[in-house]
Amino acid sequence: MKMTIDGWGNNLRFSSAHFIPELGKCSRLHGHDYAVSIELEGDVKDGILVDYGDVKKIVRNILEPYDHRVLIPTRKTRSVVEVKSDQVIVEYSGKKMSFFKDDVCFIDADISSSENLASLIASQLKNELNVYENLKTLSLTVFEGPSQGSSFQVNLK
Numbered sequence: 692m693k694m695t696i697d698g699w700g701n702n703l704r705f706s707s708a709h710f711i712p713e714l715g716k717c718s719r720l721h722g723h724d725y726a727v728s729i730e731l732e733g734d735v736k737d738g739i740l741v742d743y744g745d746v747k748k749i750v751r752n753i754l755e756p757y758d759h760r761v762l763i764p765t766r767k768t769r770s771v772v773e774v775k776s777d778q779v780i781v782e783y784s785g786k787k788m789s790f791f792k793d794d795v796c797f798i799d800a801d802i803s804s805s806e807n808l809a810s811l812i813a814s815q816l817k818n819e820l821n822v823y824e825n826l827k828t829l830s831l832t833v834f835e836g837p838s839q840g841s842s843f844q845v846n847l848k
């Protein structure tokens with residue numbers, strides 16, 4: 692059995708600022724409205740796969756730290772990140788930007804692409820869904836705006 696939860700329709704959304712060094716106009720600081728849709732597959736137990744409400748609550752908790760923040764990649768392959776007391780200083784391509792630490796969400800990736808966000812959020816959700824023994828696979832899509840997104844699939848067992 693498969694279950695689908697649409698991120699736009701269920702308010703599984705976040706808005707963030709980000710930049711992607713060395714990628715044309717994406718290298719400038721800009722923002723997106725993101726939505727996270729998921730598909731779960733597994734065995735039905737007592738007539739249900741999993742409670743929609745429980746899954747949405749888990750996803751919203753995962754997304755909360757991303758919302759209304761600047762996404763800062765911490766793998767310093769394309770940008771240099773330095774934390775000085777309450778400031779986060781980012782340097783790439785001759786640019787230097789400084790953000791208040793509470794306004795930042797650190798991302799364990801080299802760039803904050805929707806592909807990397809899908810992979811990161813899917814692994815966070817996988818950890819939370821381990822308690823559901825009947826679930827087998829998770830497919831998660833991070834939409835960057837309403838019509839384009841990146842999907843990542845992961846086995847839950």
Ligand SMILES: [Zn+2]
Nearest residue numbers: 709717721723
């Ligand atoms: Zn972008």
